[in-house]
Amino acid sequence: MDITVEHAPSLERQAALGIDSWPIWTKEPSKFPWFYDEKETCYLLEGDVTVTPDGGEAVRFGAADLVSFPSGMSCVWEIHVAVRKHYRFG
Numbered sequence: 001m002d003i004t005v006e007h008a009p010s011l012e013r014q015a016a017l018g019i020d021s022w023p024i025w026t027k028e029p030s031k032f033p034w035f036y037d038e039k040e041t042c043y044l045l046e047g048d049v050t051v052t053p054d055g056g057e058a059v060r061f062g063a064a065d066l067v068s069f070p071s072g073m074s075c076v077w078e079i080h081v082a083v084r085k086h087y088r089f090g
Contacts, residue, residue, distance in 0.1 A: 002070065003051060003053065003059045003067065003068070003069055003070075003073075004067065004068045005059060005061045005065050005066070005067050006065065006066040006067075007064070007065055008064045008065070009043075009066045013066075014043065014066075017041075017043075017066075019043045019066075019086050020086070022043070022086035022087055022088045023086070023087060024045075024084060024085065024086055024087075025042075025083070025084075025085055025087050026082070026083060026084045026085075027079055027082065027083045028079070028082050029079050029080060029081065029082060030077075030078075030079050031076065031077065031078045031079070032076070032077055033074070033075070033076050033077075034074070034075055034076070034077050035073070035074045035075075036069050036070065036071055036072065036073045036074075036075075037071065037072075038071045038089050038090055039068065039069065039070055039071045039089065039090060040068070040069045040087055040088070040089050041066070041067070041068045041069075041087070041088050042066075042067050042069075042085045042086060042087040042088070043065070043066050043067075043085060043086045043087075044061065044062055044063050044064065044065050044067070044083065044084070044085045045063060045084045045085060045086065046063050046081070046082065046083065046084040046085075047062055047063060047079065047080075047081050047082055047083030047084060047085065048060070048062040048063075048079075048080040048081035049061055049062065049077060049078065049079050049080065049083060050077075050078045050080065051069070051075050051076070051077050051078075052075055052076045052078070053073055053074070053075045054073075054074040054075060054076075056075075062081070
């Protein structure tokens with residue numbers, strides 16, 4: 001159950017994934033539990049976040065990071081700086 005982070009993917013990679021067409025989610029600084037019932041890929045436009053999988057290592061990421069979360073993962077999100085991100089499930 002690994003979280004993958006790709007720092008500053010190229011504009012070509014972003015275009016190939018169609019990131020600009022994905023919905024946008026925003027959230028203020030907070031801390032909350034989350035469960036992924038399907039894979040999520042997101043691209044952070046703004047923010048600073050630490051996600052800690054149950055029984056795993058904390059992963060910190062922020063603006064210009066492309067992040068993937070596996071299906072079936074339970075975790076805790078801690079948003080240090082308000083988040084604005086594109087996201088896609090599946």
